Amino acid sequence: MTRRDDTQEWATNLLTESMNWLDMYYDADAGYLYSLDATALTHETRASAWYAAGLLARNEVDDVEQAVKIVENIIVGQHKNVSSQWFGDYQIYPEEPTVGTAQYPPKIYNSWDPNWRGFVGTTFVLMLEEFPTLIPNDTKTRMLESLYNTTIGDSYRVGGVDDDNLYPAYSNPSIMRAFVSGWVGRQLNESNMTAAGETYAQDVIDLFNRANTLSEFNSGTYAGVSLYALTLWAKYMPESSVMGQNGARMIKETWKSLGSLYNANLRNVAGPWDRSYGYDMNRYLSILALQIWTLVGKEKAPINGKPYVMGHKNDFAIGPLVAILAPFHNTLIDNTTVSSLDTFPGTHTVNTSAFSPPYDTYPRNISAWLSPNLTIGAESFSENVIGGPAKNPNSFNPAVVQWGRADGSVGWLTLYSQVMELNATVGEGVLSLTYPQGNSTSAFQFLVGTNSKRGKRDVASWADVEGVNVTVQGTVDPAYSVSFSGLVGGSGDTINDFEFWNFTYGMPEGSTETPYAKLSFELV
Structure with a gap:
């Protein structure tokens, strides 16, 4: 059968x-x-x-x-x-x-x-x-x-x-x-x-x-x-x-x-x-x-x-x-x-697009890189709303990374969308994000899932995130903040019942450069 x-x-x-x-x-x-x-x-x-x-x-x-x-x-x-x-x-x-x-x-x-x-x-x-x-x-x-x-x-x-x-x-x-x-x-x-x-x-x-x-x-x-x-x-x-x-x-x-x-x-x-x-x-x-x-x-x-x-x-x-x-x-x-x-067929890339008028200025260009235990996917877009066609930043996830952890659970990272335009490229273990209309007040907020039961309860830096090493380069200020949004406490509320750590990168004060962040991921 x-x-x-x-x-x-x-x-x-x-x-x-x-x-x-x-x-x-x-x-x-x-x-x-x-x-x-x-x-x-x-x-x-x-x-x-x-x-x-x-x-x-x-x-x-x-x-x-x-x-x-x-x-x-x-x-x-x-x-x-x-x-x-x-x-x-x-x-x-x-x-x-x-x-x-x-x-x-x-x-x-x-x-x-x-x-x-x-x-x-x-x-x-x-x-x-x-x-x-x-x-x-x-x-x-x-x-x-x-x-x-x-x-x-x-x-x-x-x-x-x-x-x-x-x-x-x-x-x-x-x-x-x-x-x-x-x-x-x-x-x-x-x-x-x-x-x-x-x-x-x-x-x-x-x-x-x-x-x-x-x-x-x-x-x-x-x-x-x-x-x-x-x-x-x-x-x-x-x-x-x-x-x-x-x-x-x-x-x-x-x-x-x-x-x-x-x-x-x-x-x-x-x-x-x-x-x-x-x-x-x-x-x-x-x-x-x-x-x-x-x-x-x-x-x-x-x-x-x-x-x-x-x-x-x-x-x-x-x-x-x-x-x-x-x-x-x-x-x-x-x-x-x-x-x-x-059965996962093996490491591969995906390139496609989707179009949602009247919100999209041009079709959203979608790319993803999938390996056995790490996937990275993102889309470039130019829209007249914030939060995608549904106008909801809590559900619109234009850049997502997921990885497998030792206990079989899944770690994740998503960009919290706060802009109408994003240029995104994806490569092997790499996610690059640019805000073409950004300025010195722009920020990249990366929501990161909590660790598994065997991981650290407290996260103060990337080193505390279970299952993956993350490095961030670009025009952003290398000094970042980390806050927690939890079920019963923290600095913010959960999103769709998921708790997360918020890694926020701002721009250097007075910067005239275009906001850009390049994230590199390595499984550990």
Whole structure:
């Protein structure tokens, strides 16, 4: 039996484990999952939808009855005011006040999240496609009506208007938006809806075709969502659709890119990362890791034996959807890529690019050097925002280094982005960074992960960092500061639950030189 033949078993294992965990949160009386953050017995809508799909897939005892109850509850909680920006979206949680009242004003990505139209909408479609005989006809009718409303509401989204950021370059919701619009339009014979989905999909495809990369590049979380949504394109859209024509190819090429950047020894995708919720995939739960689980097995994937103890654990709730689609999705990935997820192929370099208009002045140029126990990746960019297209320095990691330590754990370093323009080059054991628009007030902040249990607890210099020797040269002042950001103390807060040491290099007072730092790394 080849490892490929184990895909169904691994997918079943993922379904079983994720559902066993979600079962503990299910409130049968309410027909919702309790909040996965366990916030005073409130409930949660999106995870409930994912759980309902898992219930249909499992189909034991009263699973179908509970799934239907959940779906009906979610539809009842859908926002119904056609004139509101959040029309057709779904409640964050059923106990919340009415969005748009004086006491509960609308705030995008807070009191309402426009991307939940895509997450819940695609889940409804998956249920209708995969389990049509299990869902009562009257519920199917209401699901289609809900999908019609969510598609209309999603059409209100225009990047740059009313604080919305949905451009075709915002890959994961864009791919979901195009799919739901195209699928619903065909189901209900709404030609305008079908055409809108096709047009938006073509915009996404055009950006992708430039370098065979997603604009939202190399994210353990959002590359996972994009692959999920592209699987819906490939599996459920007809050949007459541009989505049906391109979905499989885009999945294959996206996995090629991810596979080339993956270090199976470290069980991490090398940087740079456009949007990351952590610095070591072995310690935070990524959707991409769930997909790798179905490709090479849980033991070889970047997944803790107890996934629900990892950072960003709530994404384990999408496990049922990943498991349901895995047998089809995994057939679209070439053997070389799957092999790279299982065994590191040897030292190599990667050069590619990604483009996210309107934020990028030019495409971000990406380079990485991967060796068996040390990876260095970075991107050059010129943007009109700080923090990448997501405008979030806590998730944008334009320069990343990772290394293996003696106990098998992973050390890491990332540049905390504070600039709109960066020139970065990567070589064997070397990372070079320049701020073209910088001046004497510029600083390079390097966030460095804490040592393993066997390493030093206190870090005052590079000599105290476990597993690697680091030297820094350049125009920066060689005198640097070190501070700590911890869970319960230090000079700053954690980022995405990760503690770190902050090595900061400023420029010499009064310097007129361009800020430049060259970091050299040697494993010890």
